[in-house]
Amino acid sequence: MKRFSIATVSEVSHITPNMIRVTLLADMIKAFPAYCAGGHVKLVIPPINQDIKQFQKFLGGFNIRNQMRTYTIRHINMQSGEIDIDFVAHGDSGPASAWAMTAKRGDFIGISPPGGPKLKVSSSNQYLIAVDMTAFPAAAASVEKLPKDAQGDFYTEILSPDDIQPINAPSGIKLHWVLKDPSGANPSLIETVKALKLRGDESVFVAGEYTPIGELRTYFRSEKAYPKDQLYISSYWKQGLIESEHKRVKTLVA
Numbered sequence: 001m002k003r004f005s006i007a008t009v010s011e012v013s014h015i016t017p018n019m020i021r022v023t024l025l026a027d028m029i030k031a032f033p034a035y036c037a038g039g040h041v042k043l044v045i046p047p048i049n050q051d052i053k054q055f056q057k058f059l060g061g062f063n064i065r066n067q068m069r070t071y072t073i074r075h076i077n078m079q080s081g082e083i084d085i086d087f088v089a090h091g092d093s094g095p096a097s098a099w100a101m102t103a104k105r106g107d108f109i110g111i112s113p114p115g116g117p118k119l120k121v122s123s124s125n126q127y128l129i130a131v132d133m134t135a136f137p138a139a140a141a142s143v144e145k146l147p148k149d150a151q152g153d154f155y156t157e158i159l160s161p162d163d164i165q166p167i168n169a170p171s172g173i174k175l176h177w178v179l180k181d182p183s184g185a186n187p188s189l190i191e192t193v194k195a196l197k198l199r200g201d202e203s204v205f206v207a208g209e210y211t212p213i214g215e216l217r218t219y220f221r222s223e224k225a226y227p228k229d230q231l232y233i234s235s236y237w238k239q240g241l242i243e244s245e246h247k248r249v250k251t252l253v254a
């Protein structure tokens with residue numbers, strides 16, 4: 001089990017209609033690796049009505065799994081000991097989204113040490129990124145660290161036209177926004193990616209909901225025969241399943 005500390009909320013901002021940025025402050029963050037933006041942490045969401053003393057005890061116990069969720073470090077400020085976490089606000093059916101939607105300065109949450117970023121460095125300096133909003137923070141933070149002369153295309157599926165957000169990408173990385181369209185009238189993220197003329201030497205970063213990501217994994221691995229060391233393809237959540245159930249399904253098909 002990971003070591004958890006308590007972080008407190010120092011700021012909350014609604015960066016787009018469907019994304020909430022929560023800035024977390026903790027001494028532990030000052031010791032995170034400087035390069036960890038784009039990596040992930042485990043958050044433990046406090047059960048409703050627990051005060052900080054009760055939560056401290058809860059964090060040391062064995063019942064935390066149901067409250068534990070995975071989120072990306074979008075930015076880190078090591079001097080102040082703060083990280084930004086960008087939560088997709090998908091309603092109150094899950095503890096993490098529900099917590100973020102009502103988070104305010106002074107609230108607390110459990111936080112683990114980070115795991116590393118995933119974008120594979122490309123020997124050709126060419127990149128193809130295709131993500132939904134849950135994986136946008138990981139992809140954006142990784143792209144912001146690429147060499148200035150990196151080239152490629154970065155596709156993000158958004159829930160509303162107002163979910164477009166600026167990032168500090170190298171000028172050769174073109175940003176594209178694919179509006180999710182339940183009617184099917186506009187091309188989906190999968191259709192958009194499959195219609196691309198691929199070079200073959202790109203480093204590929206694909207992440208988001210389980211079903212489309214599974215389809216794109218098959219596409220890149222089997223149909224296009226990309227070598228594994230050019231691919232980061234990962235399912236970040238599954239419609240209808242909470243995180244621990246999704247993780248179990250992922251392990252079964254891995």
Ligand SMILES: Cc1cc2nc3c(=O)[nH]c(=O)nc-3n(C[C@H](O)[C@H](O)[C@H](O)COP(=O)(O)OP(=O)(O)OC[C@H]3O[C@@H](n4cnc5c(N)ncnc54)[C@H](O)[C@@H]3O)c2cc1C
Nearest residue numbers: 071072088090094095096097134237238239240241242243
């Ligand atoms: C490495 C990694 C990094 C991640 N980084 C981020 C991040 O930075 N920001 C972020 O928002 N997410 C991120 N995720 C995804 C996030 O962990 C899941 O969306 C998680 O399930 C949310 O927890 P919850 O408590 O809100 O919902 P859960 O309790 O896990 O699920 C409750 C219900 O909500 C549904 N649900 C879960 N997520 C979504 C969603 N996005 N849209 C619609 N329905 C949903 C589930 O299918 C389920 O029916 C990341 C996942 C991984 C593996």
